[in-house]
Structure formats: structure tokens, C-alpha cells
Amino acid sequence: MKTMLLCMDDVRSSLSMAAVIEAVEEGYLAFEEGKVQQPDIVSMEMPEHHGETDIKSCYNALNESVSVKIASGFYDNGKTNDLPTMIGTILLFDGRTGASVCIMDGSLITAIRTGAAGAISSKLLARKDSKTVAVFGGGGQARMQVYGLCQVMDIETIKVYSQYPHELAAYKADVEKETGRQVILCDSVEMTMEDADIAISTTPSKEFLVNSSLVKPGMHIVAVGADMAGKNEWDPQIFRGAKVVGDSIAQCVSRGEMRNAIVAKVIAEDDIYGEIGEILAGKKAGRESAEEITIFDTTGMGIQDNVTAMRVYEIAKEKGLGQWFEFL
Amino acid sequence: MKTMLLCMDDVRSSLSMAAVIEAVEEGYLAFEEGKVQQPDIVSMEMPEHHGETDIKSCYNALNESVSVKIASGFYDNGKTNDLPTMIGTILLFDGRTGASVCIMDGSLITAIRTGAAGAISSKLLARKDSKTVAVFGGGGQARMQVYGLCQVMDIETIKVYSQYPHELAAYKADVEKETGRQVILCDSVEMTMEDADIAISTTPSKEFLVNSSLVKPGMHIVAVGADMAGKNEWDPQIFRGAKVVGDSIAQCVSRGEMRNAIVAKVIAEDDIYGEIGEILAGKKAGRESAEEITIFDTTGMGIQDNVTAMRVYEIAKEKGLGQWFEFL
Structure with a gap:
């Protein structure tokens, strides 16, 4: 053998x-x-x-x-x-x-398959005319998400924010070289979210970074960082009325970003729209209007x-x- | 690295x-x-x-x-x-x-550490004057249990029974060569248990092989084969009044031989004496009399x-x- x-x-x-x-x-x-x-x-x-x-x-x-x-x-x-x-x-x-x-x-x-997951969700759930992406975090996964996304969408501008701004110069250099797209360094969450069509969070944050007032109709959100109970990147209020999709609903409910919204009673488990595989298989529709807010929660699967x-x-x-x- | x-x-x-x-x-x-x-x-x-x-x-x-x-x-x-x-x-x-x-x-x-487990239990729980061991099964684990036991006790005779008797000639040759002790091939469970001081079961049996009437005062039993729900080598009645020890009680109760006795309501979880580590550490006594029946249940631990x-x-x-x- x-x-x-x-x-x-x-x-x-x-x-x-x-x-x-x-x-x-x-x-x-x-x-x-x-x-x-x-x-x-x-x-x-x-x-x-x-x-x-x-x-x-x-x-x-x-x-x-x-x-x-x-x-x-x-x-x-x-x-x-x-x-x-x-x-x-x-x-x-x-x-x-x-x-x-x-x-x-x-x-x-782990890094590349997680980047691929975000890209697949954007292909199915983001607006086709999405041009601007907001990225939270400046580490390896913040890179991979953008590398994946640029394979599947015509992104023009990448806006990035980090709680550790010293890492962003290297981020800009790497991502511009790899993707040929412009990276804009942002010094506030508000500036990052402005005009974003897609927003991706990749931080280990334990208290939410992004207030729900910054999430506009038509946005697609990729929630990557929260992969265990206690992590939280997004105001749970963004889940209200959004089309919420998980990689594995069972796993996301117990350890993903959706857990926070369920614990806060903003949504119930029944409000979750479906799993990404159901949309890929054509069993459920992806994005259905230019206005809806879509959220993909990924905790990573074997x-x-x-x-x-x-x-x-x-x-x-x-x-x-x-x-x-x-x-x- | x-x-x-x-x-x-x-x-x-x-x-x-x-x-x-x-x-x-x-x-x-x-x-x-x-x-x-x-x-x-x-x-x-x-x-x-x-x-x-x-x-x-x-x-x-x-x-x-x-x-x-x-x-x-x-x-x-x-x-x-x-x-x-x-x-x-x-x-x-x-x-x-x-x-x-x-x-x-x-x-x-896996084979050798399981043999070692049985030997440790015999050192702590079998009578010091134990000479004869009954072995059920004729495969690799039936060998390892005896190799372990002969390291820690003055065993003279090994009596072996298998539901697949064709494997016993090789068993006898291997074990006699390795241990220098005499191996007696038995053609019934009764013959195997006669005069045994220690009895070790290593089969994948799903219905019990050994009737409780064959278990005599002073015996030590090592139950190895049953390591998941549905496996059963011993009449659950042997647990009544015996000193029952597990490697991990939690694991034995959910998948070991003791599970069968609990499901059959012969004993309750509270009747289990303790874990082998407690006896090793001196927190609980091992064998306390020449008459007590002791049972060691091992499902194997990480x-x-x-x-x-x-x-x-x-x-x-x-x-x-x-x-x-x-x-x-």
C-alpha cells in the first residue's frame, strides 16, 4: 500500500x-x-x-x-x-x-476552498452587475475571498478595512498584483460599506463590526469569520427580511453568523431560505430581484x-x- | 517542520x-x-x-x-x-x-495496547494465584491478551475456544512459541471455562457465548470484544453482584459489555464499581477477597x-x- x-x-x-x-x-x-x-x-x-x-x-x-x-x-x-x-x-x-x-x-x-465557497455564493446570490466589494479583515482569507470572487464576477473596486490597519499596505500590493483590480484602503466601516455591492467579512471579531444601517437593498453579504459560538461580525438585525443561505444550515445554526441572529431572536431557524447546494442544484432560486439582501453564512464543511x-x-x-x- | x-x-x-x-x-x-x-x-x-x-x-x-x-x-x-x-x-x-x-x-x-489493558486489569483484579486462563476467540486479539497477561501473572495453562475452530491450530503454535505456556484447544464453552481463574473474550459476537452458570466465585473476566451497541459476549446475569470496572465508564455504558447488563436491567449505572485508573491510582481497592467476581470492560480509549x-x-x-x- x-x-x-x-x-x-x-x-x-x-x-x-x-x-x-x-x-x-x-x-x-x-x-x-x-x-x-x-x-x-x-x-x-x-x-x-x-x-x-x-x-x-x-x-x-x-x-x-x-x-x-x-x-x-x-x-x-x-x-x-x-x-x-x-x-x-x-x-x-x-x-x-x-x-x-x-x-x-x-x-x-482550507484557505482556498473557503475563498471558493464565497465566490460560489456570489455567483448565485449577488447582483450580476456587482462592481464594488467591501472586505473586512486584511489577512489570508481576505485575500482568498477576493481571488475567488474575481474569478466569477466583473469586480472593479475592492474596498478594505481592518482593525489592524498596518497589514493593509501588504494586502493592497498582493491583491492588486494578483487580480489587477484597484484596492482602496478605508479607515472606517462606513467608508468601506459605501457603494458596496458585495460585502465579505473575514475577521475573528467577537462583537459586531458592521451596523445594519450600512447594509443597503441589493447587497450580497458573505459571512466567513464567525465559525464558532461567540464570534460575531454583523449586526444581527441585517438578517431581518434577508434571503439567508448557509453551507450547512445545521452547522451554521450551531456555530455560524446566523446563530447570533437566532439567539437575538431576529430570525427563527424556519426563516432561513436554504442551503447553497439547493440553489446550485436548481431546487431553489438564487437572487430573485435587484433589491433583495442576500446573506451567505459559511462555517466550512468537511x-x-x-x-x-x-x-x-x-x-x-x-x-x-x-x-x-x-x-x- | x-x-x-x-x-x-x-x-x-x-x-x-x-x-x-x-x-x-x-x-x-x-x-x-x-x-x-x-x-x-x-x-x-x-x-x-x-x-x-x-x-x-x-x-x-x-x-x-x-x-x-x-x-x-x-x-x-x-x-x-x-x-x-x-x-x-x-x-x-x-x-x-x-x-x-x-x-x-x-x-x-490497537492490538497491543488492548492486550496491555487486559493485563493491567488482571494485575489489579485477578487472584494472585491465577494459573489458568480461558480465552474466547482465536484471532490477533486473543493472542495479544495472552501475551500481555503472561507478562504480569504466572499463568500455566491457556484454554481456548473459537466459533471458527480451524483457526486454533495456528493459535496454539503461535502462543506456545511466544509464551512457553501450554495451550489446550477446547470444543465447548463449558470445557473452556472449567477451572479458569481468568476468562478473556475477544470475539465479535452479537449474542452471548458464556452462560452465567459457568462463572465461578473468584474469577476475573476481561470483556474485550463488545465495543459497540449490539455486540454481546457474556450473559448479562454475570454482572449481578460482581465488581465491575471499566476503562472509561461513560464509554463502556454507551458501547461496551456493561451496556447489555444495564439495558437488561441486571445492574444500574450506579452499581459500577469504578474506573481502572482509580484503582491504579490507589483511590479505590482492586480485588478484596478470593471469592469476589471481578469484571473489566474495555472499549478502547484514545x-x-x-x-x-x-x-x-x-x-x-x-x-x-x-x-x-x-x-x-
Whole structure:
């Protein structure tokens, strides 16, 4: 039994945003068709080391593979050592035999498949004439969301705001180089939201940043940052009357941005419009008017890792990348 | 970040039953001291391929490591391919940084750490003058239990019974060679239990094999086979009045042999005496008389994998075994 090993550079060489968007769409459809087993997220916490480790697992009956992603966040890394804050490992197993197929660095995959998720939602829910995007946060995910979005929409202007403004010069340089679009650095939330057609939040905020008065008819909102109870980027009032879509409603209700709106009793679970896979499958309509406010809440699903890692594995195999190890 | 890779042969060269018994004792103590986070077992099922994949994870604050074991059972393996039925992979991460420390074949570790668990229970709960052991099942775990037991007790005779008697000739040859003790093949459950001081069950049985009338005062029972709801090796009546000990009571009550006795209302959860770690730590007594019947129920814990895999990793590093791969 030979297992392929892929380091971060191998994974980088085997990933393109366009391919990942396609893969994540397949994943959302598989989930909607009931072809996916996605056990609850496993979490272990090491408060004494400012760290946590999560496990997202998934069996996808369509590609007959099991994926297991072990992702850690240790927030003192980089200070006392030269490790990145986020370290991820993804394992792929053959769902017909249990054989270990591939073990790869998982750090890039989480970032890119989350960017792809936002892009897919904008394709289905944003106004087709959207030109201006407001971005909250200036880190890796704030980049990935824009890289994904620019693959699927004719964006002209990116307005960005961060609670850590020192990171924005590098953000502007990177994003302008990667996308060819203009990045405008904003010094207030209000300035960022002005004229935005799409607004994307990628911060670890625990108290909401964006007041509901700043959300105008016709906007599409992508809520990425809130992925566990206690995180909050948006005024819960924005959910009132909006078309609310989740990646997995069950997961978003328990740990996403919609949780805050439900806890605040702004909406009930019954008010949620549907899952992104239902819209992709054509079972439910996407945006239906130029005025409606649409919200996509994503907490990240094992199926996204599964389909993205399988795509990486296939491309790496074609390209002859990586090394092989016989565990058995 | 360099990760050690260990194949099955490397793991085999780095394991001794004596070292694993020591490691598992440390693990049980750590669990009892509240130093272990052990999330619920994750299970995915592939009935279309007669397979299942489970994940047992654990953070041990004493050795500051996270372990994740992904273990599959695919019951058509070996028929249409040359893969073993059970395939396991264990990953170790540094619990201070999230760094990936070691990835090893996990097939042997489950077997040996389970054998060690039975041995530890016999040391604490069997009569010191125990000479004869009854074994149910003739597979790998039926071997490991005896290998463990012979490390800690002066066993003279091993009596074995299997529902698949064809496997017993090989069992006798292997066990006599490994332990130097006599193995007697039995053709009935009654014959097997006669004169037994310790009885160990390792079958996947779904209906009980051993009637309570065969369990005599002074016996110690090690119930290994039942590790999920629906499995049953012992007449639930044996639990009445016995000293019942579990590895993790919470886990045994939901998926071990004790579950059957509770469901049958032979005992209530309050009748369970304690956890093996409490006895190891001296908080509760082990065996207190030559007449009492003691039962150890083990469903297998992530902490056993954690401490065993860490021991393997340390020994492999000393011996210069394995290969290294840089994921990051």
C-alpha cells in the first residue's frame, strides 16, 4: 500500500482557484444529494498554549473517498518558534478499502476552498452587475475571498478595512498584483460599506463590526469569520427580511453568523431560505430581484476539504509531484 | 517542520508488551487525573463496501501531545485485493504548537495496547494465584491478551475456544512459541471455562457465548470484544453482584459489555464499581477477597493510542528508524 505525501509547495502547484471552485460546487451538490457523511467537528483545546486542534472528517460516496483534516491554531507560534499559527494536515483514504491514499499539507486548502465557497455564493446570490466589494479583515482569507470572487464576477473596486490597519499596505500590493483590480484602503466601516455591492467579512471579531444601517437593498453579504459560538461580525438585525443561505444550515445554526441572529431572536431557524447546494442544484432560486439582501453564512464543511484534496491528489499524480511511503 | 514516518515494521521494532503496559498505565492515570481530553469517537460507514472508518482522538496534557487514530475495517479486503481487513494510521502532533511530529502505521498499536489493558486489569483484579486462563476467540486479539497477561501473572495453562475452530491450530503454535505456556484447544464453552481463574473474550459476537452458570466465585473476566451497541459476549446475569470496572465508564455504558447488563436491567449505572485508573491510582481497592467476581470492560480509549504511539515514536527516534518528510 503506497501513500502519496505532498508538502505545501506540492499542494500549491496542484491548486488553482478555478479548479477549486468547480470542486467545491461538486461537493455542495454531493452534500445536497445526501451522498456525504460529515460527522460533527471534533475540537480539543490547549488554553495553556493558546492553541486548539479541530478535526473535520467526511465520507463522499460520489468520489468514494474519506477525508480527515486535522487543523490547529496556536496563537503564540511565530513568537517563540518559526512555525505558522495555522497548521493543517489532510489525509485521504480509499472509501472502498480503507487504504491510505495521500497525506498532504492542509494549510492552503482550507484557505482556498473557503475563498471558493464565497465566490460560489456570489455567483448565485449577488447582483450580476456587482462592481464594488467591501472586505473586512486584511489577512489570508481576505485575500482568498477576493481571488475567488474575481474569478466569477466583473469586480472593479475592492474596498478594505481592518482593525489592524498596518497589514493593509501588504494586502493592497498582493491583491492588486494578483487580480489587477484597484484596492482602496478605508479607515472606517462606513467608508468601506459605501457603494458596496458585495460585502465579505473575514475577521475573528467577537462583537459586531458592521451596523445594519450600512447594509443597503441589493447587497450580497458573505459571512466567513464567525465559525464558532461567540464570534460575531454583523449586526444581527441585517438578517431581518434577508434571503439567508448557509453551507450547512445545521452547522451554521450551531456555530455560524446566523446563530447570533437566532439567539437575538431576529430570525427563527424556519426563516432561513436554504442551503447553497439547493440553489446550485436548481431546487431553489438564487437572487430573485435587484433589491433583495442576500446573506451567505459559511462555517466550512468537511466535504469542501474532501473534494479539494481529491483534486489536488489527482493533479499531483498527473504531474508526478510528491513522494511515496509504504506504511504497510 | 520535519515529520517522522514509521511503517508497520518500524512500529513493530519499537514496541514491546512490557513497555506498552507501562505506557497504558500512565495513560489510565492521566485520564483519571483529568489530564486527558478525549472527544467522542467519530464513525463513518460504507455499507456498500462492507466497511467503516472510525477516528479516536486525544489530547494528553501530561505528555503535551495530540493523537489522532484513523482506523478502518473493510471486510471484503483480502478477497478482491491483498489489503488487510483492518488498516490504521496514527498521527502525533505537538500539543504546544500543533506541529506534526510523527505519522505511523496504527494497525499493531490497537492490538497491543488492548492486550496491555487486559493485563493491567488482571494485575489489579485477578487472584494472585491465577494459573489458568480461558480465552474466547482465536484471532490477533486473543493472542495479544495472552501475551500481555503472561507478562504480569504466572499463568500455566491457556484454554481456548473459537466459533471458527480451524483457526486454533495456528493459535496454539503461535502462543506456545511466544509464551512457553501450554495451550489446550477446547470444543465447548463449558470445557473452556472449567477451572479458569481468568476468562478473556475477544470475539465479535452479537449474542452471548458464556452462560452465567459457568462463572465461578473468584474469577476475573476481561470483556474485550463488545465495543459497540449490539455486540454481546457474556450473559448479562454475570454482572449481578460482581465488581465491575471499566476503562472509561461513560464509554463502556454507551458501547461496551456493561451496556447489555444495564439495558437488561441486571445492574444500574450506579452499581459500577469504578474506573481502572482509580484503582491504579490507589483511590479505590482492586480485588478484596478470593471469592469476589471481578469484571473489566474495555472499549478502547484514545489515551491508550496516545501513550503507546508516543512510546513508539520515542523508541524509533532513539533507534534511528523511519523516514522524515517536510510537509511545511
